Amino acid sequence: MNKEKRIEILTRLRDNNPHPTTELVFNSPFELLIAVLLSAQATDVSVNKATAKLYPVANTPEAMLALGVDGVKSYIKTIGLFNSKAENVIKTCRLLIERHNSVVPEDRAALEALPGVGRKTANVVLNTAFGWPTIAVDTHIFRVCNRTRFAPGKNVDLVEEKLLKVVPAAFKVDCHHWFILHGRYTCVARKPRCGACIIEDLCEYADKTEI
Structure with missing residues (x-):
């Protein structure tokens, strides 16, 4: 695909959604860090349902640590891999307190x-919380x-490397x-919705659909 x-x-995607998040x-x-940590192999919807109950109770490293592993599990048990995620959340909170003043x-x-x-x-947190021009793949x-x-x-690392090279600075943050x-709503995995896609004429996919 050429530069133009x-x-x-990128221009069409920006015009369609000027302030994405x-x-x-x-x-x-x-809260973002914990949510992203919980989102591995889980949907954002399922994470949001869990954190809607968790964060009013614990939205600081100290409060989360006070819940303990079992306490965190009780809030995130609807999310995949919740056992290991609860342990990582508690370990992360402990390190944030000990090394980074919470x-x-x-x-x-x-x-x-x-x-x-x-x-x-890390890319998601740096980009979304701090505005870094990182691209999480x-x-x-x-x-x-x-x-x-x-x-x-x-692989994802090679795609990230390529994106960082070819995406102009003006578009990198978003x-x-x-x-x-x-990818979530138009270029979906099983059958892309090419007929409803705003970049269909620019896309080089060989097997486009009419949906």
Whole structure:
């Protein structure tokens, strides 16, 4: 895909959604961090349902730590992998208190040192909480970038590397959100809704549908 086509795709996505953000509900960097940690292999909807009950009770590292692993489990048991996630939440809260004065660090290495926090989670927090021009690549973004040929790659790391090279600075902060929403609602996994897609004429996918 050439540069002009990529810019036109990004421009259309921006014009359609000028101020995109995550669908996770949060009111602080800490709430965002925990929500993203919980969202691995789970839907944002399921995470939001759980945190709607959890955060009024515990929305600081100290309050969350006071709940303990079993206490956290009782709020997130509807989410996949809740046992290991509850343990990671408690370990993360302990480290935030001990190492970072209970503040979510605006630092990639420090974030990735937290239990359950990998590169993708760190990218989301840095981008959404702190406005960094990072691009977290999840399954939706991986699919969109390969299917459209916008930034093809064999794995998420290669797709991220390609996106960081080809996405102009003016679009970098919001690119993650545009692509994830596009993958979630239009360029869906089983049968993409090409007929309802605002970038269909620019997409290089060979097997387009009429939906």
